[in-house]
Amino acid sequence: MAAEERRKFPLEQRLSEHIIGQDDAIKTVASAIRRRENGWYDENHPLVFLFLGSSGIGKTELVKQAAKYLHKDVEKGFIRFDMSEYQEKHEVAKFIGAPPGYLGYKEGGQLTKKLEECLNAVVLFDEVEKAHPGVLTIMLQLFDEGRLTDGQGKPIECKDAIFFMTSNLASDVISDHVDKIREKAAENNKHKDEQKLEDLEAGERINISKKFKDDKVRPILKRAFRRDEFLGRINEFVYFLPFSQSDIRKLVTKELQYWSEQAKKKHDISLEWDHNAVTVLADGYDTHSGARSIKYEVEKRVLNQLAMAQERELIEKGCVIRLTAANAEELTKTDESSIEPPTIKLQLLQKGKEDKYVDINLEGGDK
Incomplete structure (x- = not known):
């Protein structure tokens, strides 16, 4: 997209037309894409996001809107996988393709085929915590090297792709934390003589502290993914908050x-x-x-x-x-x-x- 058009109609504004109540998530994604579009990014590694939060609050929709912004042909440029379909060990082959000598090896893998068609695609792994550890190992290679080897040993370079993962992990912990902060803000508002709409909305805006993320959320992620290096290859952990x-x-x-x-x-x-x-x-x-x-x-x-x-x-x-x-x-x-x-x-x-x-x-x- 032309730089002049991007200046006139910033990505944050475009995304906010479709996503409600997730300003911080929008800013995080828009800033990362802006760095990429303007050449301020590590060309040796793809961008990787993990979206955290409960169902139905805009995680998948934000990925879709980012894909529409980046690709004219969204059918080709947006690749989505439901990771609940990759919970068994044998489904690793379905992901990258069966090796030579095995049934269906000529068909290729579901991920590798689609990435070959669009090396800079926006890829969404929905409910990633449900994936088999073998699939996570493949994803780690993908995130770490920007390269994926299919079942036939053919390497696929995809450093220009952007990978999004969504997860409901820690959603209850996040919701409880946010609810408590909002209850406290509401209690404080009761003592004000006047309550303007802007003041009420300001009281509903939440900043999740680094301490909460490190002490409460990260241990949950470590137990689920079991590998520090997997979490270490994620560029941005993006928190989606319950609606006010x-x-x-x-x-x-x-x-x-x-x-x-x-x-x-x-x-x-x-x-x-x-x-x-x-x-x-x-x-x-x-x-x-x-x-x-x-x-x-x-x-x-x-x-x-x-x-x-x-x-x-x-x-x-x-x-x-x-x-x-x-x-x-x-x-x-x-x-x-x-x-x-x-x-x-x-x-x-x-x-x-x-x-x-x-x-x-x-x-x-x-x-």
């Missing part, structure tokens, strides 16, 4: 914006929403599923209603629909005294002397 409340609301808004665009494009329907709707949908966030849970929540509580309303001819092309919350007053209650939990409801804009929104009756709504 403001991050979750941003995820909801992003998902609604996507479906607003689809509603306009496919059905010529304008879709709007208020802050109460965002709050109700954000309550459906599940830490085990991460961002995916917001997608499911919008499908279940919004798209189901829209599809039903369209089928019953309660909405039509050119109309304006607003999402809001039924029993919105219950949102402010912190105890269990709620008569009925808040739900999402659809309202149709009726135009006249005074425009007004009218509830769409679907007999059961989004329950």
Whole structure:
């Protein structure tokens, strides 16, 4: 990519359009790629990253977006492996190809074939901790020498490739640590007379200390990978943090914006929403599923209603629909005294002397 375009539209900005709540991870990846693009890197070794954090918080998506930035042909330039498929010793041959005399040796290995096609590819090893130690030995050679020898003894030079690994190792430890820091920040905020949105978001930003990484996380990694030299060839250990409340609301808004665009494009329907709707949908966030849970929540509580309303001819092309919350007053209650939990409801804009929104009756709504 031309230097002028990179200056006008920095990589951090590009990645932030797709990844929510992981500013430090974005900065780390963007800085490493910038060094590489401008010639400030070790040409004898490929770049190697290990992404740490729980599922559904942007690890794989960040790799995908980096690949799109670096390669016009993403199909060729992005190579992804699910390492849970390489847990047995015999699957080492599947990775680099069987040696001569063994069944399938002419077919080559899954990794070696793809690297030959694109020596500067972005390669993702998902859930790397599940790989067999024999596969990790091959990866160590790859990271250390920037070279891989296939089953037939043919060397493949791939020093220009960029390797990403993702892992859920230590995710519970990281989450607990971050939650405690955020709880402390929230407690401190209670004593402030005024709370601006910027102040609240600043309190949700977390810096993980070197001491925590060395004392808590590294021992977990050493037990899993068993080899210091493997960890020693990783350029960057990148920490993905659990979403804060403001991050979750941003995820909801992003998902609604996507479906607003689809509603306009496919059905010529304008879709709007208020802050109460965002709050109700954000309550459906599940830490085990991460961002995916917001997608499911919008499908279940919004798209189901829209599809039903369209089928019953309660909405039509050119109309304006607003999402809001039924029993919105219950949102402010912190105890269990709620008569009925808040739900999402659809309202149709009726135009006249005074425009007004009218509830769409679907007999059961989004329950």
